[in-house]
Amino acid sequence: MRLSSVQIFQQGISAILQQQAKVQHTEQQLATGRRVLNPSDDPAAAVQILDLTEDLAQVDQYNRNGDLASGQLALEESALTGVGNVLQRVRELVVQANNASQTPETRRSIATEISARLDELQGLANTRDASDEFIFAGFQASTEPFVRQGDNFSYRGDDGQRRVQLASNTQVATRDSGRDVFMAVATGKGGFEVQAAATNGGTAVAGSRSVSGSFVPDTYTLTFSQPNPGDPVTWQVEDAALAVVASGTYAPGETISFGGASIRFDGAPADGDSFAVAPAPQRDMFTSIQDIVDALEGSGASAPEVAALHNALGGALDDMDRAIDHVLQVRADVGVRMNHVQSQRELNDSFNLQLRESLSQVQDLDYAEAISRLNLQMTALQAAQQAYVKVQGMSLFNYL
Secondary structure, eight states, rough: OOHHHHHHHHHHHHHOOOHHHHHHHHHHHHHTSSSSSSGGGHHHHOOOOOOHHHHHHHHHHHHHHHHHHHHHHHHHHHHHHHHHHHHHHHHHHHHHHHHHHHOHHHHHHHHHHHHHEEEEHHHHHTTOTTOOOBTTTEEEEEEEEEEEETTTEEOOOOOOOOEEEEETEEEOOOOHHIIIIIIIEEETTEEEEEEOOOOOOOOOOEEEEESSSOOSOEEEEEEEEEEESOOOOOEEOOOTTTTEEEEEEETTOOEEETTTEEEEEOOOOOOOOOOEEEEOOOOOHHHHHHHHHHHHTOOSHHHHHHHHHHHHHHHHHHHHHHHHHHHHHHHHHEEEEEEEHHHHHHHHHHHHHHHHHHHHHHHHHOOHHHHHHHHHHHHHHHHHHHHHHHHHHHHHGTTO
């Protein structure tokens, strides 16, 4: 078979181009540090690289979510710290106002400071984040959650709780609804509250209260009786069905127990004075504090008025204690979530490292092998070029 000069030249050029392509491919590998530049280089490895890259991108997104969650939870924790400080200050002022040395005028001045603390509490409840969203509004983050109209407060958010994904099967709540934090707060002490009747004319004051056993939920009425001056004072407790559940003779400083509730009473009740003992309802913090302000501003100097105030402030102290405990519980839950975010972040970082190691094994270049291969390819390219030069010079015209 005869070969034309054109065919010989084309074969030589093709050999040179093939060697140049190999050299260029190896140089690209060395420049990028990657063994697989195209799927055709290693189809199986290319699939693994794609999967590992997607997993890395997902883990990076989870870490960004964790950073967002940490920021949101830290902001909420800071706001709750402020709420706890406000409630603690209000409690201190209630204790101060409940002192017998106070006058109606000094109590009204205390009411002024408590009213200012109430405004501060509303401001904390309407805290915004860096995105100008209200953190205690649930899903209605663009709506101001707590609005005041006169002495009444209303919640305009919802019960939603935002969550972010920290891993494929792990989520964390980044916010708490204002209803859970500020509105649904237990009152009273031991599961019940004591309220003096507005018509009481004596000086009996409900003091410390506790639960002996378990409180039997019902609406009880404790009534004191003294038909004639000089007669012993007796007491009787009726349930909602007007059935007598307990009775006895009263002495100041005595603890009266019934239905699992124990209440210490001081002072001298008038004939017919009564106290309602009922399961403690849930109430918002704002109303509880506003009731304190109203009680202090309306306080009088007569013995029955002072007793009514002491009864109101005694219940208010229980309400403040429950509110403080409630905020501490919410803060503890926020702290647990912050720790969860941190723990998951550490797990994500560990998983990220494993993925990068696996990706390196599949994708990264062995420099020693690539440099040796480049030297061989350069030698082959030079040989192809020299062979082409030799073949190009083989023409009869050179000998004529």
